[in-house]
Amino acid sequence: MDNGVSSSASQTTSPSSPLELDKPQCNCGVVGAYNHRQAAAMTYYALHSLQHRGQEAAGIVARRYNYERQKFYYYTHKDEGLVLDVFDEKVLTEKLEGNAAVGHNRYSTTGSASAANIQPFFTTYRSGGIALAHNGNLTNTVALRKYLQYEGSIFQTTTDSEIFLHLIARSKKDSQTEQIRDALQTAKGAYSLVILTDNALYAARDPHGFRPLCIGRKKNDDGSYAYFVVSETCALDIISAEYVRDVRHNEIVIIDDEVVKTGEIKSFNIEDTTPEARHCIFEYIYFSRPDSKIFGYNVDRARRKLGKNLAGESPVPPGTSGAVTVIAVPDSGNTATLGFARVNHKHGFNTKFEIGLIRSHYVGRTFIAPGQDKREFKVKTKFNIVRGVLEGRKIVVVDDSIVRGTTSRSLIKLIREAQPEEVHLRITSPPVKYPCKYGMDFPSREELIANHYPDEQGIGDELGVDSLCYLSFQGLMNSVPSGDGIGYCTACFTGHYPVEVDVASGKLATEE
Numbered sequence: 001m002d003n004g005v006s007s008s009a010s011q012t013t014s015p016s017s018p019l020e021l022d023k024p025q026c027n028c029g030v031v032g033a034y035n036h037r038q039a040a041a042m043t044y045y046a047l048h049s050l051q052h053r054g055q056e057a058a059g060i061v062a063r064r065y066n067y068e069r070q071k072f073y074y075y076t077h078k079d080e081g082l083v084l085d086v087f088d089e090k091v092l093t094e095k096l097e098g099n100a101a102v103g104h105n106r107y108s109t110t111g112s113a114s115a116a117n118i119q120p121f122f123t124t125y126r127s128g129g130i131a132l133a134h135n136g137n138l139t140n141t142v143a144l145r146k147y148l149q150y151e152g153s154i155f156q157t158t159t160d161s162e163i164f165l166h167l168i169a170r171s172k173k174d175s176q177t178e179q180i181r182d183a184l185q186t187a188k189g190a191y192s193l194v195i196l197t198d199n200a201l202y203a204a205r206d207p208h209g210f211r212p213l214c215i216g217r218k219k220n221d222d223g224s225y226a227y228f229v230v231s232e233t234c235a236l237d238i239i240s241a242e243y244v245r246d247v248r249h250n251e252i253v254i255i256d257d258e259v260v261k262t263g264e265i266k267s268f269n270i271e272d273t274t275p276e277a278r279h280c281i282f283e284y285i286y287f288s289r290p291d292s293k294i295f296g297y298n299v300d301r302a303r304r305k306l307g308k309n310l311a312g313e314s315p316v317p318p319g320t321s322g323a324v325t326v327i328a329v330p331d332s333g334n335t336a337t338l339g340f341a342r343v344n345h346k347h348g349f350n351t352k353f354e355i356g357l358i359r360s361h362y363v364g365r366t367f368i369a370p371g372q373d374k375r376e377f378k379v380k381t382k383f384n385i386v387r388g389v390l391e392g393r394k395i396v397v398v399d400d401s402i403v404r405g406t407t408s409r410s411l412i413k414l415i416r417e418a419q420p421e422e423v424h425l426r427i428t429s430p431p432v433k434y435p436c437k438y439g440m441d442f443p444s445r446e447e448l449i450a451n452h453y454p455d456e457q458g459i460g461d462e463l464g465v466d467s468l469c470y471l472s473f474q475g476l477m478n479s480v481p482s483g484d485g486i487g488y489c490t491a492c493f494t495g496h497y498p499v500e501v502d503v504a505s506g507k508l509a510t511e512e
Contacts, residue, residue: 136190209249307339319394
């Protein structure tokens with residue numbers, strides 16, 4: 001029987017952040033499902049496809065209507081760990097029954113890694129129940145949190161995502177749609193949201209559209225359509241849903257029973273005037289899966305072009321072995337490496353694409369004796385070399401980025417154990433020199449290796465390679481989609497932040 005109580009999974013041991021490797025850490029993945037009799041199961045599979053966007057925790061809130069009481073009830077299950085560990089068949093089919101749900105994969109960019117911060121968040125207020133999942137970072141968190149606390153709000157978490165619930169609940173607008181719009185006009189920064197209420201599934205992207213979000217649908221047995229909102233299209237593929245379109249930047253989408261009947265999605269602007277888009281360019285470089293379409297464009301195609309343009313700028317001639325062997329740092333470097341190898345070969349250099357690094361996807365904690373190199377063990381638990389591919393060859397290693405340089409250094413050391421002739425490193429993005437404020441977990445400027453050396457040669461010497469070349473900023477921009485209405489956030493490379501925050505006053509400086 002429905003009891004209307006939102007409950008959480010029992011606590012389990014958290015899989016430690018496997019390696020904390022030298023990569024920008026992703027933000028989160030969000031999913032919304034509406035008008036599907038197994039909404040929680042569909043959400044589960046979609047979250048599984050988005051596991052690369054967050055591995056700390058996962059959660060689902062499902063909504064079920066009690067006809068006897070004529071009331072909606074919401075049921076929550078969330079815990080630390082991977083999607084496959086958090087949910088089982090009994091939870092999905094019995095506890096999380098209902099025809100609508102929202103889900104979340106968490107990588108914490110704000111707030112601690114405590115259980116209280118696991119999303120989706122659920123509460124009730126004067127307009128009914130509301131469950132919310134958020135991908136991104138707000139830039140006026142400090143000012144809003146201080147204001148809301150002064151006004152009497154009591155926070156249950158330390159994450160900026162909870163601010164949305166307080167803003168919605170405190171809005172003086174009459175309709176729930178206007179309450180949500182009012183809240184989103186107050187919050188600044190990066191957000192891709194799914195919000196489930198008694199009457200609808202809402203989806204929204206901030207006015208600049210930093211993070212991806214798209215809509216799909218799937219025909220039910222009765223001929224009606226179930227609708228889904230997900231971070232990437234790979235989450236639609238796993239549930240055999242068709243891609244409809246992206247949620248546009250500065251847009252609130254409403255999917256309710258009327259939309260199910262008519263097929264016409266309702267849409268409103270957040271701000272009256274829509275600014276130029278500022279899509280996160282790192283979604284193409286690293287974050288998104290290559291089989292996804294984000295911001296309306298195929299990731300695989302963009303990554304191949306990154307590799308091709310990198311080879312055009314910084315080709316590598318063969319060595320005494322008679323050929324250049326090009327290998328990827330898996331998995332994110334695989335697609336770009338294909339593009340690099342093809343263009344390097346077109347330059348007239350005998351080039352072979354080989355698998356020289358094997359990645360283990362089953363990585364746990366690393367236990368070592370005092371005095372041993374912990375970083376070296378971390379790398380070796382994730383990668384191993386194929387000696388026959390590397391030995392005596394001139395090797396080009398293609399990777400997507402270098403952040404601190406710690407892992408790159410250990411990885412090059414590992415490759416040199418195979419005694420290659422030479423090792424050259426090619427990076428399919430410019431040097432990372434600035435932290436991200438919109439949902440990526442980059443270190444401070446002081447920790448970024450690119451800020452410690454005047455040129456590529458200095459960084460290459462530090463990493464132990466014979467040469468290092470980054471893709472130029474112009475080469476990057478020539479690799480990603482362009483055209484009317486398409487713009488990017490490149491702050492991690494340039495330091496130009498589309499939305500900046502004055503923490504002391506909460507006043508925003510917006511780029512013109």
